[in-house]
Amino acid sequence: xxxxxxxxRHLVMGMTNKKSLKCEQHLGHNAMYWYKQSxxxxxxxxxxxxxKEQTENNSVPSRFSPECPNSSHLFLHLHTLQPEDSALYLCxxxxxxxxxxxxxxxxxPGTRLTVL
Amino acid sequence: xxxxxxxPQSLIVQEGKNLTINCTSSKTLYxxxxxxxxxxxxxxxxxxxxxxxxxxxxxxITAKLDEKKQQSSLHITASQPSHAGIYLCGxxxxxxxxxxxxxxxxxxxxx
Numbered sequence: 001x002x003x004x005x006x007x008x009r010h011l012v013m014g015m016t017n018k019k020s021l022k023c024e025q026h027l028g029h030n031a032m033y034w035y036k037q038s039x040x041x042x043x044x045x046x047x048x049x050x051x052k053e054q055t056e057n058n059s060v061p062s063r064f065s066p067e068c069p070n071s072s073h074l075f076l077h078l079h080t081l082q083p084e085d086s087a088l089y090l091c092x093x094x095x096x097x098x099x100x101x102x103x104x105x106x107x108x109p110g111t112r113l114t115v116l
Numbered sequence: 117x118x119x120x121x122x123x124p125q126s127l128i129v130q131e132g133k134n135l136t137i138n139c140t141s142s143k144t145l146y147x148x149x150x151x152x153x154x155x156x157x158x159x160x161x162x163x164x165x166x167x168x169x170x171x172x173x174x175x176x177i178t179a180k181l182d183e184k185k186q187q188s189s190l191h192i193t194a195s196q197p198s199h200a201g202i203y204l205c206g207x208x209x210x211x212x213x214x215x216x217x218x219x220x221x222x223x224x225x226x227x
Contacts, residue, residue: 001178004158021123041219042120043206045214045215045216084182090158090159092159102166102208104161105161105215106161107151107158108158110156
């Protein structure tokens with residue numbers, strides 16, 4: 001596979017469930033990102049990882065827990081979510097080298113999450 | 117108010133017409149990115165602009181970054197139904213890997 005892939009594409013969960021979103025990039029990039037896109041709101045950055053280290057947590061509630069085991073994989077663990085957390089969750093990656101900076105971000109297709 | 121303002125919020129044009137979408141910031145931009153999104157899907161990278169006065173084109177889409185690097189415009193010539201979607205601008209407002217996005221412009225093209 002090429003580019004950035006996300007699984008699952010759709011997820012419906014109850015407020016007491018625990019689930020995980022997975023993102024994988026096949027581009028050899030060093031930075032990975034989680035974004036949340038809600039209806040009628042701008043795309044919101046949630047987390048940034050550079051070289052597997054978290055460099056940004058944009059005041060995200062603790063019910064969202066990211067994990068980056070290596071530069072190619074990124075997870076978002078979900079537990080005790082609220083209905084207002086229903087949204088499209090997008091993963092992205094970018095080259096991010098010290099000389100060139102972050103570079104353009106390439107996005108996955110997203111996971112459509114519905115919390116009942 | 118948002119850090120990046122996009123206008124218009126939505127646009128309906130007749131096929132074959134030209135259109136322009138604007139993206140404005142109150143701060144100097146280190147990098148400006150244009151993306152296109154089909155509803156409910158991921159973002160597709162269109163163009164990146166970094167230098168003041170820079171202009172790039174891809175097929176019938178042209179993007180410019182003004183000299184002060186605070187505003188960008190995306191221009192589509194002779195629009196087609198395939199151009200329909202949501203256009204988002206994203207910007208580096210400080211050197212780093214944090215992109216801020218505008219709210220998006222929804223484009224519909226009528227045949």
